[in-house]
Amino acid sequence: MVIKFNDDHEKVVAIAIVALLFVSVAAIIFAYLAGLGGVNASALITLAGAAVGGIAGFITHKATTRTNGSNGPNLNSPIVPVINVGEEVKIALQGSSPNSFKLTYMMEMQPKPVNPAEIDLDTGAFSWLPDVKEVNTLFNVTFVVADDHGGSDSKIINFKVNP
Numbered sequence: 001m002v003i004k005f006n007d008d009h010e011k012v013v014a015i016a017i018v019a020l021l022f023v024s025v026a027a028i029i030f031a032y033l034a035g036l037g038g039v040n041a042s043a044l045i046t047l048a049g050a051a052v053g054g055i056a057g058f059i060t061h062k063a064t065t066r067t068n069g070s071n072g073p074n075l076n077s078p079i080v081p082v083i084n085v086g087e088e089v090k091i092a093l094q095g096s097s098p099n100s101f102k103l104t105y106m107m108e109m110q111p112k113p114v115n116p117a118e119i120d121l122d123t124g125a126f127s128w129l130p131d132v133k134e135v136n137t138l139f140n141v142t143f144v145v146a147d148d149h150g151g152s153d154s155k156i157i158n159f160k161v162n163p
Contacts, residue, residue: 073097078126078143084162085130093124094155097146106144111137119143130161137161140141 076094083089105124109117117128124145130146138160146152 013083073101073103073145073147073153075143075145075153075155077155078157080157080159082162083130083159085132085135087130089126089128089130091126093119093126093143093145095124097147097151099147100146101149101151104146104148106146108142110140110143115137117141134161135163 055134074096076096078091078093079090080091093105095105097103103124104121105119106121107117107119107126113128114131114133115129117126119126124143126143138158140158142154142155142156144152144154
């Protein structure tokens with residue numbers, strides 16, 4: 001039987017589960033053997049319980065917290081429309097979280113535009129009205145989606161304002 005993992009995250013969780021099982025079985029065996037030898041096994045059981053609790057906490061953390069890259073939220077590459085002076089630019093960002101965490105959208109635009117660009121933090125709706133002073137200006141926009149567990153993803157787009 002061959003087990004295939006989709007990513008390193010799944011490998012870490014699988015190894016932690018095996019370690020948890022090993023420590024649990026070892027604790028039972030040691031406690032049994034200590035009892036046969038007339039030794040009070042309560043300290044051994046306490047130590048094993050702490051180890052099992054630590055490994056279980058690690059598994060829970062790794063199974064529920066994904067922080068970046070392919071394991072964290074994903075921001076799809078935005079579709080950039082033709083940017084013409086005086087025409088409102090609207091871009092609908094689409095992000096996803098493999099763990100269904102709450103997502104927040106942000107952006108940074110360089111150089112700073114004459115008319116402020118806006119982004120809806122909850123929906124990712126971006127809007128901006130290019131000014132005539134910005135014709136042929138090359139803009140750099142970094143879009144970011146972040147989850148409420150510290151994970152994030154970003155995409156950078158560049159565009160020039162047409163007359």
